[in-house]
Amino acid sequence: xxxxxxxxxxxxxxxxxxxxxxxxxxxxxxxxxxxxxxxxxxxxxxxxxxxxxxxxxxxxxxxxxxxxxxxxxxxxxxxxxxxxxxxxxxxxxxxxxxxxxxxxxxxxxxxxxxxxxxxx
Amino acid sequence: xxxxxxxxxxxxxxxxxxxxxxxxxxxxxxxxxxxxxxxxxxxxxxxxxxxxxxxxxxxxxxxxxxxxxxxxxxxxxxxxxxxxxxxxxxxxxxxxxxxxxxxxxxxxxxx
Numbered sequence: 001x002x003x004x005x006x007x008x009x010x011x012x013x014x015x016x017x018x019x020x021x022x023x024x025x026x027x028x029x030x031x032x033x034x035x036x037x038x039x040x041x042x043x044x045x046x047x048x049x050x051x052x053x054x055x056x057x058x059x060x061x062x063x064x065x066x067x068x069x070x071x072x073x074x075x076x077x078x079x080x081x082x083x084x085x086x087x088x089x090x091x092x093x094x095x096x097x098x099x100x101x102x103x104x105x106x107x108x109x110x111x112x113x114x115x116x117x118x119x120x
Numbered sequence: 121x122x123x124x125x126x127x128x129x130x131x132x133x134x135x136x137x138x139x140x141x142x143x144x145x146x147x148x149x150x151x152x153x154x155x156x157x158x159x160x161x162x163x164x165x166x167x168x169x170x171x172x173x174x175x176x177x178x179x180x181x182x183x184x185x186x187x188x189x190x191x192x193x194x195x196x197x198x199x200x201x202x203x204x205x206x207x208x209x210x211x212x213x214x215x216x217x218x219x220x221x222x223x224x225x226x227x228x229x230x231x
Contacts, residue, residue, distance in 0.1 A: 046209065046222060046223070046224045046225040047158075047166065047211075047222045047225070048222065049219060049220040049221065049222060052219060052220075060216065060219045062218070062219070063217065096165060101171070104154060104156075104171055104172055105154045105156075105213035105219070105220055106154070106156035106171040106211070107156070107158070107166070107211075108168060108177075110165040110166055110167070111165065
């Protein structure tokens, strides 16, 4: 059974960079069958797609966040990461890492979610 | 404002059927057979209920079904049960520039 374990600071100061990592177990980030994605959910609000990365390192980002987002994948450690620069209070959210079926573009597995609060 | 439009809330009594709509455009819902639906209980991560418009993952009850007509997708839950009370999100592939867009979510209340 695939497991996704997100980790990272729960508190980030405004203007700084939010950095999260998602460790994958029970599956491989080298698989060509999946993308690895990030989705966020502000408190009490809906889901927002952040972007995705393929095993090759190819990325695709939500246009509204593209200027501030970088994703990477480390197949040797079987994990992938998200960096979001210049954060503001509007970036406060639960951040989910996810496995996305290539070609189908649906989230098969979700991580447990990591709450990140942006505050000084 | 979400890219896909869902009703904010729907309700039904146990045993009844309900349908949640999800309206997009010809750039997303109408262009690809790639609509998925997710169920989210409070404090939990979402879980997939329907993918590729109308396919059901193993382990998901056959009371859940998906359909689509033009730019509008629908999720139908038959034989409502108390455990179905949750927020439901639709999602669609929207092309290589955007990848994926979500609906704003629909709060289902089982009366």
